[in-house]
Amino acid sequence: MSTVLAPAAPLSIGPLTLDVPVVLAPMAGITNTAFRRLCREYGAGLYVSEMITSRALVERTPESMRLIQHHESETTRSIQLYGVDPKTVSEAVTMLVAEDRADHIDLNFGCPVPKVTRKGGGAALPWKLDLFRAIVEGAVKAAGDIPLTVKMRKGIDADHLTYLEAARAAQGAGVASIALHARTAAEFYSGTADWSAITKLKETITDTPVLGNGDIWSAADAVRMVEQTGCDGVVVGRGCLGRPWLFGDLAAAFRGEELKAEPSLGEVAIAFRRHAELLVDFFDDENRACRDIRKHVAWYFKGYAVGGELRAALAASSSLDEIDELLARLDHDQPYPGADAEGQRGRAGTPKVPSLPENWLDSRELPESFRAELTAAELHHSGG
Template sequence: MKIGPIEVWPPVVLAPMAGITNAPFRTLCREQGGGLYVSEMITTRALVERNAKTMAMIRFGPAERPRSVQLYGVDPGVVGRAAEIVAGEGLADHIDLNFGCPVPKVTRRGGGSALPYKRDLLRRIVRAAVAGAGALPVTMKMRKGIDDDHLTYLDAGRIAAEEGLSAVALHGRTAVQHYGGTADWDAIARLKDAVPEIPVLGNGDIWTAEDALRMMARTGCDGVVVGRGCLGRPWLFRDLDHAFRGSAERARPALGEVAATMARHAGLLVECFGSETHGVLDFRKHVGWYLKGFPLGAETRRELATATTLAGLRERLAALPAGLPWPGEAADGPRGKSTARERVLLPDGWLDDPRDAAVPADAELATSGG
């Protein structure tokens, strides 16, 4: 698969996930296999204003090539300027645009998965990003729409192709579904039929390498985007690498290998943040994902999830029964949040006119990370 001049093999992309896909996690995943590994969501306003936290988040390791950054923005002028900065200062090799985030603080400003409903505004943003990025390839990730009564993915895909995007990724859920229910892979197939001139990537319910192969066979998509399936399981990218090369080999790490990866992940976070307290606290959310399916008691999990020092965390990890085998299907299944929402928070009057290209007041977020 090619995204602009970038060869991506296997055709696998790590989905941008706020608070997850920072440099330490990308490092762990990238070591397992090939693909494209995208940063956390970076807000364009914060980048243009040189917000210190945001600038620190645009941090790639020396071995990270190509470097991919995801930008979120609602104002075409700000998005275009942010793309100019990324390209002009050599901050990344690829820009992805976020039109898929379903969280309320984003959609209520008209951003993320709410924005493609405004077709003309979407076109202005995409056009500005492509112009600002110059030679860098620009892609976008989106959802089917706001809800089943307001589907936007086919129009958005055509706009992407017409305005020069190098690829488009579709999560087969609406914003109101959030992460509930089942992803609609048939929508991915319809998008591929609608925009055959650019690569289409599918996203949603890829928990195993076999799921990725099934999605591509069923939809005809050019590649897959993996999000929640790799939480606490960076070796999923090893499985994907093997699967796309025709190998039946799969990673089945015993608890000792899992614990060693957990300790390394925590250490990388401490190094990245320059603070032991920050790094260990940030790691806590990963504990349940790493240990999913292993027959460990609640007290053991609680102790690991409440560690306050790196030494304390490593000591508790070393005490785990290293020989416990990989729990199989119990660990391979869904992970992360899976509930739907009752409604999507939107700006007042957002659904009145899909051709209104005005930028909502206070649309741009001042900080990055979703």
Template sequence: MVGRPEVPGWYIIRMDFRGKRILAPLAGVTDTTFRRLCRENGADIVVTEMVSARGLLRDPVRSGRYLAYEEAERPVGAQLFGADPGEIAEAATEVARRGFDFVDINMGCPVRKVTGGGSGAAILANPRLAGEIARAVVRAAGIPVTAKIRSGFGTEKETYLAVTEELFAAGIAAVTLHPRHRGQMFAGTADWTQIAALKRAFPKGTIIGNGDVRAPEDAARMLAETGCDSVMIGRAAMGNPWIFGPFPAAEARRALILRHGEEMFLRHGEHGIKEMRKHLVWYSRGIQGAAAFRSELPKVTDPDSFRAVVGRFF
């Protein structure tokens, strides 16, 4: 019978993941600037973009750019992906050395570039490997370890229950379930009944729900319908760092957008301003005149042009 095994005595949980609003790791989005904005607007926990364990070990300077963070973000976790238990364990040691509060293992990314190497959602096809990876990371890290999973790798067999059993047996502090299988990518509807089933199977384990939370009321509904302990919000936070708390007035939104661009410029120069173009697309969603506004964005190349378009539109 599936159920949460006892946590090994050598593992000490030093962080409570229950009752939290968590910013999901999003490649190309959740850098240190955006994470801090989300923390200031109600996110309780934030996580870095996913980082290749192998890449971090081979080129810690280059991969380490994704691990930049500021004290104001705490508690902040670093997400790693890989398929080799030893590599991920060694990379987790480096994450702990850099002062992160916890490490998250990516076992859910559906992108072929990741799964083709046996990482991400591909791990779900082998629950025993998931346990081996988790066990190695927990023993090496010395800080809490979490994992983010999907329902399964293929459409025929959902493995999330078996994978979670292996993860909790290894000493994982919390499991996040995005209830879509790998083949769905982000299409269709997230099956929240699977989150509820996971919580019923592991009533003493910390289960974090993720998927199709597009507004604060969705988060409340997920908690009520599934019994999960916390909610993780991903794509809905893009252009909406206020999703974790009260939605501000227009002037406050404009001030935050301007600050976002200014801090990106200070950190990355004009490249940071160009990176802001995608954020401006997201910030403008649902606002009248957004299509015309987006047509102006290729001309946004420096702080002056950034402030000008933001001032006119927002």
């Protein structure tokens, strides 16, 4: 199968037009302004903020207000919200629109984290279809002319799939696109994503763009997903960790060009240093930025011959000067290691029985007794 497509048609998400149908998936603690700017420097598409809890935003907590800030170079300001209460989500959307803080808003219904699902939030929420519908309808109404989209999973587990019904409800509410991570909450990030579910969703939802997510580790994977499923675009998460140049590969593939970045170790070092520099700008605190870049060390240098002692030192650095001194020790001429630098990255986890509220699966309707627990589900976690 080819690693390129015939030039892809632009993707329309409401009034927004993406020349390249690629979206950076929200990842908590990862897709801050610094990482979004870095990925944008390599490629094209839509770059979404890390997930923001709607209640924290309505309460205007300092951290949530910092996270919704965009750099002036981010010409399409995209924010993902997580919420469980229709009123609170609508208030959060209203605030973003009234204060002109976003050009695109996404709602997350894909979080598989037990702390969220055991309260009925995240990937567990679409099981209560009326609650899901109320949240989405209220948010679309509050968004007005700003395109509002949703991201979800297949369902809770193989016996409790929700994505087709939820997608129909979202389409009926007027969302601008629907993204599907083709796993259930029970699968977490393990195993292989079920791309056939994306095909089925695309066959079911014909008037709203459908985006596919799951196991896109390369531009070739993205091309294969589009060809196999017919989806209108792709959402890339863990595949770009330590590989911001993946967005250049993706842009080329969707423009019908043959390109695959094969960076030398020196080029990786430049990207790593640029990421650290952008984090300093984001945090306005060099020490905090250097602590934050530590989690990216293993992803950037995956497959390269970089000794354990040097990796450990990079993961303990506390200043840009120290990072510069350590990067200078690398063999900058070391060539791209091929397959060793590719493939899965990030934690996959293992399949598990989802944590859910007591008797959650007994009915598709939301008992009044669960509403207090749903409020408690508004925690800040990654999840797609």
